Amino acid sequence: MHEIKSFRIFQTAKVIAVLYLIFGFVEGAILTIVFAHRPHPHPLxxxxxxxxxxxxxxxxxxxxxxxxxxxxxxxxxARIGGIAFELTSHSEN
Structure with a gap:
């Protein structure tokens, strides 16, 4: 059994921020299609x-x-212990 004792805050937040940026772009692209097909006073x-x-x-x-x-x-x-998980080895064939 392994335990996550701590996260490197800045590194973890940076990775997730980039993922959210990508998610935001995908959602923005979808909204762009909606805005482009709907009458709006300022479509741009x-x-x-x-x-x-x-x-x-x-x-x-x-x-x-x-x-x-x-x-x-x-x-x-630090007070009650981290998330516990079990690792198994993965053999490549």
Missing amino acids: LGILLSLIGLPILFGVVGFIFLAIGCWLYNIVA
Whole structure:
């Protein structure tokens, strides 16, 4: 049995922020299609916000919340133990 004792806060938050940035871009692309096919007083603004603003927002918010989550996990894990999991070896054939 293995236990995660702590997370490197900045590194973990940075990786998740990049993943959230990608998720935000995918969602922004979907919203761009919606904005492009719907009458809107400023369609270019909606497209720019969904392709640029949404991914940046997802990345920043993801970084902040995961950094806080890692910090809290490290505090809790130091007192009651971390998440326990079992590893098995994987043989390649």
